[in-house]
Amino acid sequence: MNTLSRLVKFAFPLWQWILLALVLGFVTVGSGVGLMMTSAYLIATAALHPSIAVLQVAIVGVRFFGLSRGVFRYAERLVSHQVTFRLLAELRVWFYTQIEPLAPAGLESEHSGDLLNRAVADIETLENFYGRVLAPPLVAMLTAGLMLLLLGPLSLPVALSFLGWLAVAGIVVPLLAVWKNRGFNRTLIQVRSDLQAYQIDGIQGMSDLLIFGGADAIYNKINDKQTELHLVQQKLSNLQGWQQGLTSLCQYAAVISALWFAIPAVETGVLNGVYLTVIAFGILAAFEVIPPLEQAAGNLEASKTAGERLFELTDRVIPVQEPASPEALPEFSDLRVQSISFTYPGTNHPALNDLSFQLNPGKNIALVGASGSGKTTVLQLLLRFREWDAGDISLNEKSYREFDSNAIRSQIAVLSQNSHLFNGTLRENLVIANHGATERELETALKRSQL
Numbered sequence: 001m002n003t004l005s006r007l008v009k010f011a012f013p014l015w016q017w018i019l020l021a022l023v024l025g026f027v028t029v030g031s032g033v034g035l036m037m038t039s040a041y042l043i044a045t046a047a048l049h050p051s052i053a054v055l056q057v058a059i060v061g062v063r064f065f066g067l068s069r070g071v072f073r074y075a076e077r078l079v080s081h082q083v084t085f086r087l088l089a090e091l092r093v094w095f096y097t098q099i100e101p102l103a104p105a106g107l108e109s110e111h112s113g114d115l116l117n118r119a120v121a122d123i124e125t126l127e128n129f130y131g132r133v134l135a136p137p138l139v140a141m142l143t144a145g146l147m148l149l150l151l152g153p154l155s156l157p158v159a160l161s162f163l164g165w166l167a168v169a170g171i172v173v174p175l176l177a178v179w180k181n182r183g184f185n186r187t188l189i190q191v192r193s194d195l196q197a198y199q200i201d202g203i204q205g206m207s208d209l210l211i212f213g214g215a216d217a218i219y220n221k222i223n224d225k226q227t228e229l230h231l232v233q234q235k236l237s238n239l240q241g242w243q244q245g246l247t248s249l250c251q252y253a254a255v256i257s258a259l260w261f262a263i264p265a266v267e268t269g270v271l272n273g274v275y276l277t278v279i280a281f282g283i284l285a286a287f288e289v290i291p292p293l294e295q296a297a298g299n300l301e302a303s304k305t306a307g308e309r310l311f312e313l314t315d316r317v318i319p320v321q322e323p324a325s326p327e328a329l330p331e332f333s334d335l336r337v338q339s340i341s342f343t344y345p346g347t348n349h350p351a352l353n354d355l356s357f358q359l360n361p362g363k364n365i366a367l368v369g370a371s372g373s374g375k376t377t378v379l380q381l382l383l384r385f386r387e388w389d390a391g392d393i394s395l396n397e398k399s400y401r402e403f404d405s406n407a408i409r410s411q412i413a414v415l416s417q418n419s420h421l422f423n424g425t426l427r428e429n430l431v432i433a434n435h436g437a438t439e440r441e442l443e444t445a446l447k448r449s450q451l
Helices: 003-009 011-044 053-104 112-132 137-150 158-179 184-204 206-211 213-266 274-314 374-381 405-411 427-429 438-448
Strands: 333-341 353-361 388-397
Touching: 003 274, 011 053, 011 137, 011 274, 053 112, 053 274, 112 137, 112 184, 112 274, 137 158, 137 274, 158 213, 158 274, 184 206, 184 213, 184 274, 206 213, 213 274, 353 374, 353 388, 374 427, 427 438
Parallel strands: none
Antiparallel strands: 333 353, 333 388
């Protein structure tokens, strides 16, 4: 299954809302077309000084379409944003639940800045996919059908010439833009990700960079990436300008072609001259569907690239396999590490080699060693963040692999070298470990942690 089809699947649960947004988008454009055509008819007919009764229907039409266009546009924006925000929320939750089991072993090769960029910027990029890639082609096709119904009875050659130029502006020009833009959006996303990674490096490692004289190097990297980002954005902006120019050319060519066929019909008496203005203004209004198609063409590659970056992570195999039918976690009696060996992927030197120890209830044990001797590795194995290569770890004489990893972690408290505080209140950070903590327990924890 390709990336785009996988992204579309996320929209299936909200198909009713999406359909409503599509209908509202179409009737908004239809109201705009109706407003322009009835206004043109009203002005052109009024110039002939007819009875006011002749103009009554057109006057009512202008009022109706003028008011309804604003109402429909507001409703369309409201519904489409509702759909987009729900999809983005679903994507963020899904992405987190997919990559959380990978940490830390499955994500250790990834830069924290790049992970942040995928979770935030790449998912925000997909906002354009659901709001500005899927709907515009469908609205454009419905509008083309509407114009065929409106222009066909007046003059079939006029209707066909309009459809031809609309197809050029809505299909040929966007495809040409996609061909010219190929690679630029992918480059934009990658450069943006690299820039954010360097910025996070500079912030998190500021003290070390200043001490060891690396601040200038990271500054130069950030500056180079910003320059590269501006160049890519400038190229994309230039291409968008050319695309908009070609679209405007097609729009006015459609009007000229329509008049080319309509004027002889007026001269022969087949078509009322009033409809020349109606046709011209209707065509101009119908081209309202083209700018969203231009954006859709530009956003397609960016959305595909963002989706690929998300799926590249979520498709990874979880480093720790859970049992199909996990055993219930017993009351603690003893913990045994028996002849454990472990080697990090991509290295030949084992981090642990034939390590054994036993921890009994009420007893203490200390693992002492130089930096890099494997103390953190032992902790990660006990927390079931990694799979060991040889030996076994058992709890009450049952292998660790028979228990659910989350159940094991719920029984182990860890004070790491770098404890992360989330951007929230102290209470919100503390209750992560104990959802039912009382005020006294929270105060005790704050005093012990010196917060």
